[in-house]
Amino acid sequence: MAVHAQTRKQVGVASHLGIKLAEYDQRIRTFIPDYEEMLEVAAAAVPRRARNLVDLGTGTGALTARCLLRVPRARTVGIDADPEILKLAAGRLGSRARLQCGSFTRTSLPACDAVVASFALHHIRARSAKAHLYRQIRAALRRGGVFISVDCHPAANRALAQQQRQAWKSHLLSTYTPREATALLAAWAREDTYVPLQAELELWRKSGLRTELLWRKGAFAVLLGLR
Numbered sequence: 524m525a526v527h528a529q530t531r532k533q534v535g536v537a538s539h540l541g542i543k544l545a546e547y548d549q550r551i552r553t554f555i556p557d558y559e560e561m562l563e564v565a566a567a568a569v570p571r572r573a574r575n576l577v578d579l580g581t582g583t584g585a586l587t588a589r590c591l592l593r594v595p596r597a598r599t600v601g602i603d604a605d606p607e608i609l610k611l612a613a614g615r616l617g618s619r620a621r622l623q624c625g626s627f628t629r630t631s632l633p634a635c636d637a638v639v640a641s642f643a644l645h646h647i648r649a650r651s652a653k654a655h656l657y658r659q660i661r662a663a664l665r666r667g668g669v670f671i672s673v674d675c676h677p678a679a680n681r682a683l684a685q686q687q688r689q690a691w692k693s694h695l696l697s698t699y700t701p702r703e704a705t706a707l708l709a710a711w712a713r714e715d716t717y718v719p720l721q722a723e724l725e726l727w728r729k730s731g732l733r734t735e736l737l738w739r740k741g742a743f744a745v746l747l748g749l750r
């Protein structure tokens with residue numbers, strides 16, 4: 524399957540996560556609690572009648588693969604800035620997926636029935652850039668279309684957010700030493716932007732989407748937006 528290059532800019536998943544790319548699918552489960560469950564919830568929310576899907580920050584294609592299983596007549600476009608990870612996605616996904624190398628904040632989105640994303644949108648730093656993307660998503664969605672995102676959205680309340688961070692650290696401690704777990708969380712906090720849940724939902728609503736919370740545990744959430 525062809526990987527369509529749009530830009531040479533690389534986000535570099537391997538260096539961001541400090542792993543070898545071939546280990547991604549196994550290591551992401553050690554990093555994120557309930558990773559599988561959240562992706563299943565997201566894929567189950569894509570309407571079965573959907574024909575065209577877009578996966579933002581598709582990575583190795585984990586969410587796209589689940590969506591294609593559940594929505595048998597759908598075709599997808601997977602957008603990712605890292606050409607190396609797209610090679611892994613290409614090996615996993617069949618001809619129903621077209622892969623496009625580029626930034627989802629600078630790519631015009633095709634008309635579609637669903638836009639999905641998992642652990643990708645926390646890479647957008649500025650809320651104004653997020654707001655712009657969400658307006659693009661709403662414009663790309665056909666009537667009745669859905670936007671689904673799986674990501675980290677902590678509580679706005681500091682004490683609660685601290686508890687959620689501890690719960691995330693407990694998950695890391697089942698694989699990593701305390702020192703490693705602390706270093707991982709610190710590194711991600713420097714590079715990622717976790718918008719609190721209520722503020723994130725407000726951004727979605729301002730773009731014109733109706734919102735639902737599909738799943739919530741600790742700092743993690745699966746969000747649904749309806750056009």
Ligand SMILES: C[S@@+](CC[C@H](N)C(=O)[O-])C[C@H]1O[C@@H](n2cnc3c(N)ncnc32)[C@H](O)[C@@H]1O
Pocket residue numbers: 534535536551579580581582583584585586602603604605608625626627628640641642643646
């Ligand atoms: C943590 S990975 C998640 C991958 C996959 N969705 C999953 O759930 O396993 C984040 C992905 O988003 C991609 N990414 C980050 N910022 C991006 C951007 N601005 N445009 C396109 N892709 C981006 C990265 O290259 C990476 O593949």
